[in-house]
């Protein structure tokens with residue numbers, strides 16, 4: 040826990056409902072703390088009752104832009120000063136392109152939408168290039184990767200866990216000989232962190248990678 044703001048906020052929440060697993064709050068504090076001292080652009084996929092958008096507004100810098108997208112038109116009611124809600128599906132390419140033009144690029148994207156395996160993968164592929172070069176992409180509720188109802192299954196090749204495991208190779212592509220390609224993902228990503236039900240991708244320009252040797256003078 041960094042400073043516990045989000046833990047306290049969640050536990051004391053008397054306003055709009057927030058629907059999160061409790062262990063996510065350590066993850067948020069760990070990966071989001073460095074963004075708090077300046078205005079940032081946040082996109083959350085999945086608005087529901089609007090509670091998490093309100094929480095991000097209260098957590099991040101007061102001049103930040105908080106954007107939520109949801110397929111349910113009723114979620115539009117959760118707009119307010121500094122919080123924008125757009126209605127559409129997380130797999131609708133035209134809709135997402137409009138959201139990117141209007142609000143992008145984003146410092147943080149949180150996928151808490153349908154949690155269906157093909158949706159999460161497609162949204163990631165479409166949106167990851169549109170986070171800033173030091174941004175974070177966080178996917179929640181990845182346990183649905185193991186649930187057939189959501190298009191998942193243990194070791195199923197097109198489940199999201201298997202898909203994102205392959206990103207580890209892409210992250211390390213410069214060390215792989217043969218036809219394995221270095222991609223924009225390789226060039227822009229510094230880390231992938233897997234937690235119970237959550238994956239966090241962090242960007243930082245990677246530049247030319249090199250190893251160095253140092254040695255103390257005798």
Ligand SMILES: C[S@@+](CC[C@H](N)C(=O)[O-])C[C@H]1O[C@@H](n2cnc3c(N)ncnc32)[C@H](O)[C@@H]1O
Pocket residue numbers: 056057058059083084085086087088089090091108109110111127128129130151152153158
């Ligand atoms: C778990 S709730 C979001 C909870 C909210 N982020 C919170 O923390 O309180 C999931 C939301 O995703 C929305 N949703 C489901 N399928 C979607 C899709 N294809 N595109 C966008 N939103 C979707 C649902 O309408 C629902 O409001």
